[in-house]
Amino acid sequence: MEEKMIKQYLSYALGAFGHDAFYATLNTYFAIFVTSALFVGKGAAAEAGIVTTMVVVIRLIEIAFDPMIGGMVDNTNTKVGKFKPWILAGAIVSSVGIILMFSSLFGLADSNTSIYFLVFGIVFVIMDIFYSFKDIAFWSMLPALSVDSKTRNKFGTIGRFGSTLGSQGVIIVVTPLVVYFSQMFSGSHGDTQTRAGWLGFAIVIGAVSFLGALATYFGTKEQTSLIRENTEQTRFRDVFKVIGENDQLMWLAFSYLLFALSYVVTNSLLIYYFRYVIGNAGAYSLVGVITAILGILSVPLFPTIVAKITRKGVYIGGICMMLIGYVLFMFAGTNTIMMYIADAIFFFPYPMIFLAALMTITDSVEYGQYKNGTRNESVTLSVRPLIDKLAGAFSTGIVVIAAVHSGMTGDAKPSDITAHGMFIFHSFIFYMPMILLIVAALIYQFKITLSEKKHAEIVRELEKKLETEKAEAK
Template sequence: MNKTKNRNYAFYLLSLLGHDVFYFAFTLYLIKFITGPLFDGPDPDFNRIMVGVISSIIVGVRVGELVLDPFLGALIDNTKTRFGSFKPWILTGGIVCAISFVALFTTLGNTNINNPTLYVILFTILFLIMDGSYSLYDIALWSMIPAISTTYEERNKVGTVARLGAGIGQLLLTIFVMPSVILGEGLFGSEQAGWLFFSGIVLVFTWFSAACACFGVTEIVPAEQKVTPRTKFKEVFSTIVKNDQLAWLAVSNWCYYFSLALVSTLMTYYFQYIYGDAASYSAIFGPATLAVVISVLFYPWLTRRFSRKQVLFVALLVMLASLAVLFVAQSNTVMVVIASVLFLAPQPIIFTSFLLELTDTIDYGEWKMGRRNVSLTLSVRPLLDKFAGALSNGAVGLISILCGMTGAATLSSITSHDSLVFRLIMCGLPMLAILVSIVVYNKKFILTTDFHDKIVKELAERNAPSKPGEES
């Protein structure tokens, strides 16, 4: 059993490495490609219009697909194959989302300029395919946590291993994004080609991730999960709403996701138009990303000495401090480095805490409603992430237009007013959202470790086979 667990830890780490390479490439750099080299023609009005249209489509599609994710979670829960419920969707979702991702980093046959209407149609279709297939891949991959761990301690270990792999993936992406774009540009002669080269590297990482999960991880399924009845699609949303701890956690989690997505997406703009050196993004943010890998290693130690709520509260406060430093840093290298480290260090702790709290609501939902919904419950996380990412991507498109950061804009073309407005939005809005997250989590989420342990014990007694002579 120990050999199986160690193998699971190793391959699950590798599967999350490639997953987060894709996630951050999709979340942070697709919009950068769209607002940059995709529309950099001689007509600035046309460029701004197209950036606005595509940004609106991204928001519209991602918001529209919010209702789809819970159904995808129910679909995964209802999938019964000899390979399990999760692996078929990890493999197919990973393959499809990576291919469509690469296609989005092309001009689609130069239709972006020659036939913008056709480009908008094709972009919308491809984005729908990518977003939907990524949701299947993402939900199924994270749903493996309760399938390969059963106790509180094991879930902390798996959560830490998963977040370590994700942190390494984020670190690798941050390090290779700009060098790969520059290399591709040198090899193929244009910045557009450079971004396409970058997307091809992301595809390789994504397929590697899916293969590791499907062929390297062995599920250890608790008995109670095997007898869970199928979830009817008409019961999907009522199942989520009736789980009050899941609902309140979702509100708090979304505020955090929005803050993270907005700041992370705008960070390349900050380096290019505020700090004044786009190439320094990888040079500064890359090494700073080591803080992600280091901090996640301390998570099990922290949760043994402090409650999960205490750990999460402090991590969110550190994130707040990082945004305050970033607001005043501007071109000060030392302050930018400090802000980058403070911003990145708490992320794996916040993410892992929210993820494990979300996983615990699976047991709470079964205890309260008599139904165990693994993927349906965990589909709430990508739903929130997608909603936050949609609003942040839409905001980025509008902010780039508002602050003159589109097309051929340079540092010298950005006024002091533009800089102030940009920093107020980039830092001020996320700070407000994080404060809301803290208040909601501390006031409304009552699923403590002791309460969860009591629930798990009661579920074990409830699901235990009846002894001879007892009523079944």
């Protein structure tokens, strides 16, 4: 039994590794590709603005359909379960989509930008829809792997361990891979980054995402239980009602949105800081090494720490630690060592905060079942991917706005950035995210009551109620 569980933990972790490598590439590095390599010369800023505006608008529209996608996943019934078909199909289509996104779409970006924008919009819509199916199915599988909070914590922890290595690993390899493929395909020299280099990088990420999905598909298994059997077909008109009536889910979603947005914006703009403030883009790769090591240390500590101070302590205490990191960021200036120290303090609690939020959302499945009488796994868990995509969509637009208005585009050098431009940049990378984090912590402190103890009580009540109903039915 233990050997089978280890296989499942490993398979889920590998899926999370590929999944978050994809997520980091899409939400952090696509904007950099657009502003630095896809469009060059006169009108480049305007064209980059059009592409990023399309991304933001499409994602905001598509996000409204995520709960419906969750409903479709909930209503799926196959021999391999309801999650795996969507994980595999989503991986195939989204991997092809991200490769196309990191290209000029067969030269259309140069020869006919109008047609490029049209084709790009179609490619992005298809990619984002299938990515949504994969994202929702992958993370909403968590409550189906076990109804026990401790086992869920293990799956969530090992899953987050894999996703942390995936997302932070991208930071390590992005510059070396782009430079390597630039030299291989474009014959460039030094650290020059070309379109072909970015395309080679995207192909690697697409392959990693697909292979991770295969590992989860073949290596995990849904568990059956009396509680999970208490599931009805979810009508599309009811999916938003399911979410709206779950007050703990709604408050957690609001808090987590502010937290995720602050983190993604700062994390996405760090590469600009190293390139345009410090003047050493190559030094950015070490950020990935540092955060990957910290992730290896941070994630496994979650079960121990959460057992001592609860999820609320992890969530709020972690945010306080991130705020200390922001203070150090602001005093770092062009000191690279100081930036590394600040980033270490800023990043270390992030995986644990994510897990605290994920476990609370997962437990809200039983909370909603107890409160409303029906169980909705994928609809409930669709909220977390929805929030991450919402944060990613907003951050893509924010990053481009920050880069353009700060003067950090194209071949600009640190000496070209004005004092006003630097103030704008600091406002986006430090000041605004700090405010969002503080509000996120206050919401969790005063509005979230679904503790581990409360969830255990709910599970016991549900089991007692369902066993009584089953006995009476006989």
